[in-house]
Amino acid sequence: MNELIQKGKQAKEAALTLAQAKTKTKNKALSDLATSLIANTDLILAANEKDLAQASENGVRDAMLDRLRLNKQRVADIAEGVRQVAALADPIGEVIHMWKNEAELTIGKQRVPLGVIGIIYESRPNVTVDAAVLCFKTGNATILRGGSEAFHSNLALVSVIRDSLTSSGFPADAVQIVENTSRETAQELMRLNRYLDVLIPRGSARLIQAVLETATVPVIETGTGNCHVYIDKDAQLEMATKIIVNAKASRPSVCNAAETLLIHEGVAADFLPSIIAKLRAEKVEVRGDKTVATIVSDVIPAVELDWETEYADYILAIKVVTSVDAAISHINHYGTKHSEAIVTDNYFTSQKFLQQVDAAAVYVNASTRFTDGFEFGFGAEIGISTQKLHARGPMGLNELTSTKYIIYGEGQIRE
Amino acid sequence: MNELIQKGKQAKEAALTLAQAKTKTKNKALSDLATSLIANTDLILAANEKDLAQASENGVRDAMLDRLRLNKQRVADIAEGVRQVAALADPIGEVIHMWKNEAELTIGKQRVPLGVIGIIYESRPNVTVDAAVLCFKTGNATILRGGSEAFHSNLALVSVIRDSLTSSGFPADAVQIVENTSRETAQELMRLNRYLDVLIPRGSARLIQAVLETATVPVIETGTGNCHVYIDKDAQLEMATKIIVNAKASRPSVCNAAETLLIHEGVAADFLPSIIAKLRAEKVEVRGDKTVATIVSDVIPAVELDWETEYADYILAIKVVTSVDAAISHINHYGTKHSEAIVTDNYFTSQKFLQQVDAAAVYVNASTRFTDGFEFGFGAEIGISTQKLHARGPMGLNELTSTKYIIYGEGQIRE
Numbered sequence: 001m002n003e004l005i006q007k008g009k010q011a012k013e014a015a016l017t018l019a020q021a022k023t024k025t026k027n028k029a030l031s032d033l034a035t036s037l038i039a040n041t042d043l044i045l046a047a048n049e050k051d052l053a054q055a056s057e058n059g060v061r062d063a064m065l066d067r068l069r070l071n072k073q074r075v076a077d078i079a080e081g082v083r084q085v086a087a088l089a090d091p092i093g094e095v096i097h098m099w100k101n102e103a104e105l106t107i108g109k110q111r112v113p114l115g116v117i118g119i120i121y122e123s124r125p126n127v128t129v130d131a132a133v134l135c136f137k138t139g140n141a142t143i144l145r146g147g148s149e150a151f152h153s154n155l156a157l158v159s160v161i162r163d164s165l166t167s168s169g170f171p172a173d174a175v176q177i178v179e180n181t182s183r184e185t186a187q188e189l190m191r192l193n194r195y196l197d198v199l200i201p202r203g204s205a206r207l208i209q210a211v212l213e214t215a216t217v218p219v220i221e222t223g224t225g226n227c228h229v230y231i232d233k234d235a236q237l238e239m240a241t242k243i244i245v246n247a248k249a250s251r252p253s254v255c256n257a258a259e260t261l262l263i264h265e266g267v268a269a270d271f272l273p274s275i276i277a278k279l280r281a282e283k284v285e286v287r288g289d290k291t292v293a294t295i296v297s298d299v300i301p302a303v304e305l306d307w308e309t310e311y312a313d314y315i316l317a318i319k320v321v322t323s324v325d326a327a328i329s330h331i332n333h334y335g336t337k338h339s340e341a342i343v344t345d346n347y348f349t350s351q352k353f354l355q356q357v358d359a360a361a362v363y364v365n366a367s368t369r370f371t372d373g374f375e376f377g378f379g380a381e382i383g384i385s386t387q388k389l390h391a392r393g394p395m396g397l398n399e400l401t402s403t404k405y406i407i408y409g410e411g412q413i414r415e
Numbered sequence: 416m417n418e419l420i421q422k423g424k425q426a427k428e429a430a431l432t433l434a435q436a437k438t439k440t441k442n443k444a445l446s447d448l449a450t451s452l453i454a455n456t457d458l459i460l461a462a463n464e465k466d467l468a469q470a471s472e473n474g475v476r477d478a479m480l481d482r483l484r485l486n487k488q489r490v491a492d493i494a495e496g497v498r499q500v501a502a503l504a505d506p507i508g509e510v511i512h513m514w515k516n517e518a519e520l521t522i523g524k525q526r527v528p529l530g531v532i533g534i535i536y537e538s539r540p541n542v543t544v545d546a547a548v549l550c551f552k553t554g555n556a557t558i559l560r561g562g563s564e565a566f567h568s569n570l571a572l573v574s575v576i577r578d579s580l581t582s583s584g585f586p587a588d589a590v591q592i593v594e595n596t597s598r599e600t601a602q603e604l605m606r607l608n609r610y611l612d613v614l615i616p617r618g619s620a621r622l623i624q625a626v627l628e629t630a631t632v633p634v635i636e637t638g639t640g641n642c643h644v645y646i647d648k649d650a651q652l653e654m655a656t657k658i659i660v661n662a663k664a665s666r667p668s669v670c671n672a673a674e675t676l677l678i679h680e681g682v683a684a685d686f687l688p689s690i691i692a693k694l695r696a697e698k699v700e701v702r703g704d705k706t707v708a709t710i711v712s713d714v715i716p717a718v719e720l721d722w723e724t725e726y727a728d729y730i731l732a733i734k735v736v737t738s739v740d741a742a743i744s745h746i747n748h749y750g751t752k753h754s755e756a757i758v759t760d761n762y763f764t765s766q767k768f769l770q771q772v773d774a775a776a777v778y779v780n781a782s783t784r785f786t787d788g789f790e791f792g793f794g795a796e797i798g799i800s801t802q803k804l805h806a807r808g809p810m811g812l813n814e815l816t817s818t819k820y821i822i823y824g825e826g827q828i829r830e
């Protein structure tokens with residue numbers, strides 16, 4: 001039998017058991033897994049060495065090698081992450097809402113697992129454990145498909161997970177990994193509707209795009225963020241500076257970092273010189289439109305492409321706008337509906353921005369960098385959804401659940 | 416420009432306006448539309464006559480012709496439906512949950528429109544108005560793609576809707592219909608990711624399957640229901656009979672009708688003769704497994720295919736099971752996860768069934784026929800979702816919304 005069909009069947013079977021598992025039993029299995037990961041550090045690092053050697057041979061660049069690399073501390077961090085997930089509240093079983101209908105039926109909407117979740121991801125092997133345990137905690141079976149660069153590391157991690165689950169009395173098939181890392185098998189996974197309830201891609205924009213184009217399984221799109229900070233005419237300079245520097249330069253590679261600064265023409269001349277100086281001190285390259293250039297003469301000219309680009313780097317585009325409405329228009333046109341911020345002292349301007357900007361997270365007087373499951377207080381994050389269906393913004397454990405209606409009757413029939 | 420790209424752009428533009436519309440203004444537009452539909456009855460019926468004539472010529476069978484047919488009363492009913500939607504509470508703007516995080520940001524999760532919703536549906540022209548007004552009420556723009564059989568009716572209805580919206584100060588492009596009814600255009604709509612936020616197919620299993628296979632736009636799968644009633648050994652005969660007759664025979668063509676009766680072996684001999692007699696009195700053809708045949712000799716033998724089939728007709732398959740566990744296994748194996756019911760007096764058996772059956776709606780001592788947006792008290796229904804992502808079970812206005820996080824800060828930056 002084909003690998004994916006086999007694994008799909010096994011996952012569906014395991015999902016039925018997982019859905020009925022008690023919270024305490026699941027938490028105990030997670031804490032045992034944390035211990036087991038530490039105990040198997042040598043085995044995991046040996047497998048990781050193979051991947052690193054292969055990657056070096058293939059001329060993979062240093063930044064990528066670093067993402068791929070595990071060491072004792074990183075394995076300990078992964079294990080600590082598993083313990084943290086064990087400590088989180090279990091959303092499964094919660095009845096979100098319960099009411100009586102006209103027929104006197106008592107109808108409850110209860111959180112249940114999604115079922116079988118597919119995860120397609122790239123090089124970082126910590127995602128293997130992270131995704132598997134978040135799905136496990138919420139009673140879902142997982143089929144993982146990691147990148148070929150991390151093949152040996154992922155296989156070792158999954159083997160530790162499966163052994164540990166078995167020892168804890170769970171079916172090993174609660175967590176499976178696709179061993180065939182060909183592109184064809186990945187595409188087949190994206191169309192495995194009979195066995196997969198949801199597919200979550202985690203990785204580059206290119207990977208997510210490929211999944212969106214190929215998948216027939218319901219997908220939760222994560223990722224790309226072309227985020228903006230708008231400095232209003234009623235903003236405080238000091239607050240505006242702090243926020244844009246944080247949003248751009250604290251970690252430019254992540255999706256909640258700002259890519260474009262919009263600034264009201266009324267304060268552009270006053271604010272831009274000092275803001276740009278501050279950004280440059282943080283090694284940020286500044287690109288500006290014509291108005292910016294009339295204020296700070298040595299900025300690189302910004303072109304149309306700059307407004308569309310998620311640099312994920314120490315680069316910021318700046319545009320001067322005539323009003324908050326122009327800022328909102330620009331954001332709704334060029335943004336990827338991820339995270340958007342306004343800096344203003346004006347109540348009505350802040351309300352307009354909150355209401356009219358179409359994005360997963362809209363901030364008044366705060367950095368876009370807060371869009372994150374941990375920062376939001378979810379205690380976990382499986383990704384940040386940029387689609388509108390099912391989940392939008394940071395996804396924690398609740399977002400890995402579905403619901404079912406449980407209905408208590410006394411013999412009612414429909415007239 | 417290609418029709419769909421043009422319409423997609425226009426819909427996106429209209430959606431921005433709709434998202435900001437006030438509840439009162441939307442309700443007034445809906446009530447004006449109801450008046451306008453009545454005032455344009457002759458125009459609508461004339462267009463419908465063209466479709467009926469064409470369908471007759473094509474040898475369409477009577478049941479289909481009836482679904483296609485409009486008359487004065489049906490137009491009045493459609494208008495009344497629009498008035499009812501106007502009277503419903505507007506979910507947009509509701510803040511479902513609001514909290515402070517560790518950084519002292521106040522984070523609110525607010526209901527917002529999905530954006531642009533595509534609806535692909537078949538012959539019944541009332542769906543045109545129904546879908547358009549539910550989407551409009553929730554601030555979404557709609558791109559409709561109806562069946563070619565109802566082409567003239569749909570065009571007339573949409574033209575009345577657009578004129579009425581314009582008179583009410585809304586963009587006409589809030590509701591658009593695809594005029595090219597070719598299969599290629601339908602497929603193109605299913606892949607219009609740049610402009611569509613969601614696609615909802617309403618119609619036959621064949622249509623829904625085609626959408627699932629082709630769509631790259633996020634889809635909400637609606638429809639198919641292979642539903643079961645399980646009569647436990649601790650059931651009351653009279654209640655069990657009433658429920659199975661209602662579940663099967665009150666309206667066999669709908670998706671929440673029962674297709675298979677499972678009965679515990681402990682009561683099969685006592686219950687089956689009278690239940691089968693009652694079902695036959697309601698013109699239901701009964702097919703049974705071998706054990707059923709030993710009790711009631713003249714039943715048609717049920718084969719494997721019977722357990723998988725959604726008859727949508729006056730046919731019921733009956734299987735004798737040895738336990739509630741066997742009933743649950745059968746349901747989780749053959750069911751389509753729509754609506755499932757148990758009849759029992761036993762508390763623990765009822766709890767097990769509620770917990771272990773994987774379906775959108777699980778009933779204790781009530782008919783599966785209650786799975787419906789109106790019966791659940793939602794005041795509307797856009798369909799019944801059988802997928803686990805976003806919405807599961809009957810979908811009312813809330814299910815046509817997404818959320819966004821609105822975040823109130825005081826200058827916070829992320830450490």
